[in-house]
Amino acid sequence: MQHFLSIGSALGEGPAWDAASGTWLFVDITAGLVHRLDSHGRLLHTFEPGGEVSAVLPTDCGRLLLVGFDRLYVCDADGSGVVQFGDRIEVDPLVRMNDAKVDSRGRLWVGSRDKERLGRACLYRVDAMGGATVMLEGINVSNGLGWSPDDRSFYYIDSLTYSVRVFDFDPSLGELGESREFCAFDPDTGLPDGLSVDEHGHVWVAHFGSGAITRHAPSGEQVGVYHLPVPNVTSLAFGGADGSDVLVTTARYRMSDDDLLQHPMAGDVFWGNGGIRGVPTHTFVRA
Numbered sequence: 001m002q003h004f005l006s007i008g009s010a011l012g013e014g015p016a017w018d019a020a021s022g023t024w025l026f027v028d029i030t031a032g033l034v035h036r037l038d039s040h041g042r043l044l045h046t047f048e049p050g051g052e053v054s055a056v057l058p059t060d061c062g063r064l065l066l067v068g069f070d071r072l073y074v075c076d077a078d079g080s081g082v083v084q085f086g087d088r089i090e091v092d093p094l095v096r097m098n099d100a101k102v103d104s105r106g107r108l109w110v111g112s113r114d115k116e117r118l119g120r121a122c123l124y125r126v127d128a129m130g131g132a133t134v135m136l137e138g139i140n141v142s143n144g145l146g147w148s149p150d151d152r153s154f155y156y157i158d159s160l161t162y163s164v165r166v167f168d169f170d171p172s173l174g175e176l177g178e179s180r181e182f183c184a185f186d187p188d189t190g191l192p193d194g195l196s197v198d199e200h201g202h203v204w205v206a207h208f209g210s211g212a213i214t215r216h217a218p219s220g221e222q223v224g225v226y227h228l229p230v231p232n233v234t235s236l237a238f239g240g241a242d243g244s245d246v247l248v249t250t251a252r253y254r255m256s257d258d259d260l261l262q263h264p265m266a267g268d269v270f271w272g273n274g275g276i277r278g279v280p281t282h283t284f285v286r287a
Contacts, residue, residue, distance in 0.1 A: 004271035012249035014055040017239020047079025055100040059284045086130020106285025111142020144195030159191045183220040194235025199277045206233040230266040238278020
């Protein structure tokens with residue numbers, strides 16, 4: 001992985017490839033910023049939709065879907081025309097929305113995080129009309145999620161479990177089946193955060209606190225590790241012209257001045273290409 005963009009995000013998160021425009025999308029959650037970046041690493045556009053935004057995703061009509069503190073919004077590609085989409089999802093002020101992705105049928109999957117870590121967060125599936133269905137309950141910090149290349153398995157991280165779970169998945173109905181532990185981590189490896197899946201069914205996991213990305217075979221066995229020169233690696237996504245570029249977001253979250261002196265690239269964006277394509281980023285389909 002190589003340094004790609006100096007941006008110093010407080011909490012960079014949620015990278016996604018927008019194939020229609022050939023650009024990367026990502027956010028800075030606590031700063032309330034949405035970024036669009038071209039494939040060469042030049043920042044094209046930044047906008048503030050108002051308040052925290054934990055994810056940004058492309059839609060089938062060219063607009064953007066934004067995940068706010070407790071509800072969803074849509075806006076034009078340049079950030080203008082922000083309007084609420086669907087009903088308010090989270091009603092507890094101590095629970096906020098977090099990581100999100102779109103499945104192969106255009107449905108949004110978005111989780112929340114409980115600030116007091118009392119298991120009040122959930123994982124939701126959101127349909128084309130904005131209706132939200134609870135898919136998992138008793139969550140503390142909903143983070144990484146993704147699907148296998150054959151669309152029959154769903155990978156999911158509740159960070160405080162220090163593990164990745166895999167569920168049987170029905171892509172037609174968008175339903176979760178039986179689950180099992182896919183892989184587990186020692187707390188010394190940092191909190192498992194975002195994840196992405198490649199064309200071979202390998203699962204890549206970003207670790208917040210240890211500066212690492214681990215790669216796991218479909219069996220769950222760790223088969224690779226990549227170290228970045230920053231401690232807080234938040235998420236990664238595949239994209240680019242042929243789907244083999246990898247964009248990695250990081251954070252300065254709760255780092256002291258001394259920490260930042262030791263890790264001046266904290267909060268920046270990193271890039272790599274190992275010739276492996278990822279499961280494509282899907283666009284949200286609105287009614």
